[in-house]
Amino acid sequence: MVSRQKEPYKGRLALPGGFVDEGETVEDAFRREVLEECALEVEPIDILGVYSDPRRDPRKHTLSVVFVGLILSGDEKAGDDAGGLEWIDLANLEKIRDQIAFDHAQILSDYVQWKASAGTYWSTRRRSS
Amino acid sequence: MVSRQKEPYKGRLALPGGFVDEGETVEDAFRREVLEECALEVEPIDILGVYSDPRRDPRKHTLSVVFVGLILSGDEKAGDDAGGLEWIDLANLEKIRDQIAFDHAQILSDYVQWKASAGTYWSTRRRSS
Numbered sequence: 001m002v003s004r005q006k007e008p009y010k011g012r013l014a015l016p017g018g019f020v021d022e023g024e025t026v027e028d029a030f031r032r033e034v035l036e037e038c039a040l041e042v043e044p045i046d047i048l049g050v051y052s053d054p055r056r057d058p059r060k061h062t063l064s065v066v067f068v069g070l071i072l073s074g075d076e077k078a079g080d081d082a083g084g085l086e087w088i089d090l091a092n093l094e095k096i097r098d099q100i101a102f103d104h105a106q107i108l109s110d111y112v113q114w115k116a117s118a119g120t121y122w123s124t125r126r127r128s129s
Numbered sequence: 130m131v132s133r134q135k136e137p138y139k140g141r142l143a144l145p146g147g148f149v150d151e152g153e154t155v156e157d158a159f160r161r162e163v164l165e166e167c168a169l170e171v172e173p174i175d176i177l178g179v180y181s182d183p184r185r186d187p188r189k190h191t192l193s194v195v196f197v198g199l200i201l202s203g204d205e206k207a208g209d210d211a212g213g214l215e216w217i218d219l220a221n222l223e224k225i226r227d228q229i230a231f232d233h234a235q236i237l238s239d240y241v242q243w244k245a246s247a248g249t250y251w252s253t254r255r256r257s258s
Contacts (some may be wrong), residue, residue, distance in 0.1 A: 008212050026181040047176055050194050052155040061151050065179050065194075 001100075002006050002037055003083035009101035014087060015108075017064060026065045026109055034069065036083055039077040042069035048107065056103045068114065074114055130229075131166055132212035137187050138230030142215060144237075146193060155194045163198065167214055168206040171198035177236065177243055185232045195236055197243065 003015040016037040020029040027044050034042045044067040050064035078085045088096065090112055097105045130142040145166040149158040157174050163171045173196040181192035207214045215227065219241055226234045 020192075023183045024181075025183070026179050026192060050155050050176060050179065052149070052153075054152045054154070059196070063149075063155060074227060 001086050001088055001104075002078065003086065004101055005081065005083045011083075012099055012101040013088070013104070014101040015066075017106050026097075027067070030065075030067045030069065035074075037079045038074075038082065039079065040074040041072040042070050043072055046114070048111055051103055052104065053106065065106075068111065130219055130233075131232055132205065132215065134210065134212045136174050140212075140231040142217070142225075142228055144233050145229040152154065156196070159169075159194075159196045159198065164173055164203075166208045166210065167203075168208065169203040170201040172201055173198050175243070177240055180236065193236075197240065227247070 002016050004010055004012055004014050016034045018029070018033040018037075020026055030044055031042060034040050046068040048066040050062075050063060050065050054061045056062070056064075072075070076085050088108075090108060093105065093108055093112070100108070123127050131145050133141055133143050145163045147162040147166075149155055149156070153161070160171060160175055164167050166194065175197040177195040177197050178190060179194050181190075182192045185193075205214050208236055217237075219237060222234065222237055222241070229237070
């Protein structure tokens with residue numbers, strides 16, 4: 001995760017990401033942002049979800065398409081805009097929840113369930129809710 | 130599907146949909162658009178995909194979050210903006226491909242595969258490509 005250098009949530013941990021450029025696919029934006037912020041080449045393997053609650057960013061209404069990705073190559077190194085990188089242990093998610101920016105703790109909880117169910121989590125959850 | 134009343138792709142068939150309002154989740158936009166265009170109450174059960182190729186709409190770069198939904202209630206009836214509604218037989222998809230607007234024939238092909246694999250299609254496809 002990336003330590004945020006500016007408000008909102010300055011100093012908290014956030015998943016790498018950013019805005020899609022005009023003329024760019026969301027998959028390419030995912031590859032570009034992780035390369036810029038973490039110096040890692042990644043490939044999307046699934047869509048974890050699309051997060052669009054209007055309250056999720058205090059600045060304005062944004063939506064995030066969240067990918068699960070595989071690291072293809074690279075040694076992680078924070079980009080110029082990132083304060084630092086940190087691997088987190090998902091077993092400690094509840095303990096560090098308050099240090100996490102935006103709704104990214106929720107996204108990580110969803111990822112834990114995605115991982116446990118080998119990617120079929122979403123359809124199951126939605127059908128039963 | 131909805132028969133388009135205006136350009137681009139005037140007269141062709143399109144999946145119901147539209148733009149997300151500020152302050153609205155993508156799930157609520159899905160429910161609202163299908164209600165407005167088809168008079169059907171639907172519930173999203175999965176995300177089929179996020180389609181963001183910059184060439185998919187000749188007007189400007191748009192992205193569509195495509196949901197698979199269940200019809201909860203209602204009798205289908207075209208809304209004021211829609212030219213008419215038509216159920217299509219997916220077995221005939223190749224034959225009517227030229228009558229379909231935007232990249233919606235591709236979306237329907239993806240849905241056929243989603244349905245055959247009970248929703249695990251995407252993660253499988255992405256891992257093997």
